[in-house]
Amino acid sequence: MTDSDVKTIVLGLRASRLFDGVELSSFREGYLARFSRSDIITEEYGGADCVGVILSGSVTVEAGDNSSVSVLKRGGEFGICNVFAKDRMPTRLKARTDVSVLFIPKTEFSRLLASDNALMYRYVRLCNEKMIYLAKRLRILMTEDCTERVMTYLQTEAVNGEVLVKSSRDELARTIGISRSSFFRAIAKLSESGRVNVFPGGYIVYDPPKNN
Numbered sequence: 001m002t003d004s005d006v007k008t009i010v011l012g013l014r015a016s017r018l019f020d021g022v023e024l025s026s027f028r029e030g031y032l033a034r035f036s037r038s039d040i041i042t043e044e045y046g047g048a049d050c051v052g053v054i055l056s057g058s059v060t061v062e063a064g065d066n067s068s069v070s071v072l073k074r075g076g077e078f079g080i081c082n083v084f085a086k087d088r089m090p091t092r093l094k095a096r097t098d099v100s101v102l103f104i105p106k107t108e109f110s111r112l113l114a115s116d117n118a119l120m121y122r123y124v125r126l127c128n129e130k131m132i133y134l135a136k137r138l139r140i141l142m143t144e145d146c147t148e149r150v151m152t153y154l155q156t157e158a159v160n161g162e163v164l165v166k167s168s169r170d171e172l173a174r175t176i177g178i179s180r181s182s183f184f185r186a187i188a189k190l191s192e193s194g195r196v197n198v199f200p201g202g203y204i205v206y207d208p209p210k211n212n
Contacts, residue, residue, distance in 0.1 A: 005032055009102055012055030015075025018122050019053060026112060031103040041093040043079040045103040051079040057099035062092050069137065069175070071096070071167065080123070081130055083109060146178050150186040151207065154196060158205045165202040 006024070009032060013019040031046050032055075041059060043049050054076045061069040061078070069091055072078060082089055083106050113120045136156045143149040153176050157163045165172060173183035187203075190196035195207040 001032065008032075008055050008100060012053055012074055012100075012102060016053050016077060017075070018077050018080070018119070018126055020075075022112070022116065022119060026116075027104065027108065028111070029105050029108040033101050033103060035095045035099045035101065037095050037097055039095045039099075041078075041095060041099070041101065043088065046105075048105040048107070049079070050103040050105050051077060051083065051109045053077050053102045053104070055100040055102055057095065057097040059093045059099055060096050062094055063090070063177075070133075071171075077126075079106070081127055141177055146182045147186040147189050149176055149178060150183060151190060151195065154190075154203055154205050155207070161205050163203045163205060 009030075010024055013022060013024065031050075033045060035041055035057075041052070043052065045052075054072050054074055056074055059072045059076070059078075061072060063069050072093070078093060079089070113123060140149060140152050140156060143152045154163050167175070169183060170180050173180045176183065178186070187196065187198060191198055195205070197204040197206065
């Protein structure tokens, strides 16, 4: 492994909310792999089920219908929620750019968890956050009307009534699980009705979510 490879791994670990603070010397096993744009990335590497950390580039997490669930960038982790389960996650990862990944066998990750209380705490917290995120996603996808689905998404993402958009509108539509044209029609309806205000960096939401 070159000095450049070591630097790439260290920077990726520092960017990870899970592995920041874990020294590279703590790992007994790990594999550095590189993928090209559009490659499919799985949890299995070197014959073992692994936890992955994105070291450079970005990856789209897709659902079974090819809709975008999320985007992972440097420091993003995958293979986390099923470390102690036999079933694979019902999602797939697709490289958006050239990507480098650190694969850590789940047996090695389990050993690290048992020996590092701080890492265990961050792991449990991250799993809880992912569960909440998936619950929000389910609420969005269960909304059949396209306009209300977009509204539900904006309500879920709003911070102090404002949603800042970091991705393209096409990616946003895929995340919500609708077509680009349906997304733009929904935004137009929400804007005309005064429930949403559109500005160059995102949206202001005037219609608060209803508490059930």
